[in-house]
Amino acid sequence: MTSIKNELISNELGYIFEEELVNDLIKIGKLKSIRADETIIQIGEKIQFLPIILDGSIKVVRENERGEELLLYYIESGDTCAMTLQCCMKSALSEVKAIAMEPSEIVMIPLEMMEVWMAKYSSWRSYILQSYHVRIQELIETIDAIAFMRLDERLLKYLKDHAKLLGTLEVIVTHQQIAEDLHSSRVVISRLLKQLETKGQIIINRNKIILKSI
DNA sequence: ACATTAAGTGATT
DNA sequence: AATCACTTAATGT
Numbered sequence: 634m635t636s637i638k639n640e641l642i643s644n645e646l647g648y649i650f651e652e653e654l655v656n657d658l659i660k661i662g663k664l665k666s667i668r669a670d671e672t673i674i675q676i677g678e679k680i681q682f683l684p685i686i687l688d689g690s691i692k693v694v695r696e697n698e699r700g701e702e703l704l705l706y707y708i709e710s711g712d713t714c715a716m717t718l719q720c721c722m723k724s725a726l727s728e729v730k731a732i733a734m735e736p737s738e739i740v741m742i743p744l745e746m747m748e749v750w751m752a753k754y755s756s757w758r759s760y761i762l763q764s765y766h767v768r769i770q771e772l773i774e775t776i777d778a779i780a781f782m783r784l785d786e787r788l789l790k791y792l793k794d795h796a797k798l799l800g801t802l803e804v805i806v807t808h809q810q811i812a813e814d815l816h817s818s819r820v821v822i823s824r825l826l827k828q829l830e831t832k833g834q835i836i837i838n839r840n841k842i843i844l845k846s847i
Numbered sequence: 848a849c850a851t852t853a854a855g856t857g858a859t860t
Numbered sequence: 861a862a863t864c865a866c867t868t869a870a871t872g873t
Contacts, residue, residue, distance in 0.1 A: 784861070807853065818862055823854060839853060839870060848873100855868070860861105 638664040641687045650756045662740035673731040682741035685713045689737025694730050704814040706771040707798050715768030785825045793847050802844040
């Protein structure tokens, strides 16, 4: 019987992994459906599984003691969380928080399988290495943005990234949420958005910002 | 109609 | 660019 889970796994991961590994994934992985805005992992939570995204998208944020956030990067289907990779080597606690951007499907792999599969499957090894690579690239991009871009440029990049990720020019967020993701304040974001609107780059609605282009 | 939440504004640091 | 204090606008009940 082909379950939805099997379909999802072979459709999303069949190109990346060898057949035997796909079968292992189907046998061992636990499928988990996530609601939009659901928190998947909290900071300090013990990591028991390696999540691989089959459908949807997740945002990964850092958080300080005061609960203030900073968006690190997004992960999409086929991706796994590099932070989890790093943490699970020592089976440590999560350094980040992960929140679903939309309803998503993920497959959870018990951490024990990491080592077994590393030894057994070359496609698994290169997938893990590749994931590290991509994630570090993304982190560097984020660091560059924080260090070198002006907030208005960062804001526009944020909106465009968001739009690209969800495949729509209509970004559904409040100014407050943007401020939190960029670790700025609501008033500042509102003013910068106003400027972008005046420049004709966006249209502002309540709870929604419409990009003119990506 | 009223309360709540989102967004806009002017002044100050 | 951040914060405060306040206003206005939109939305839910």
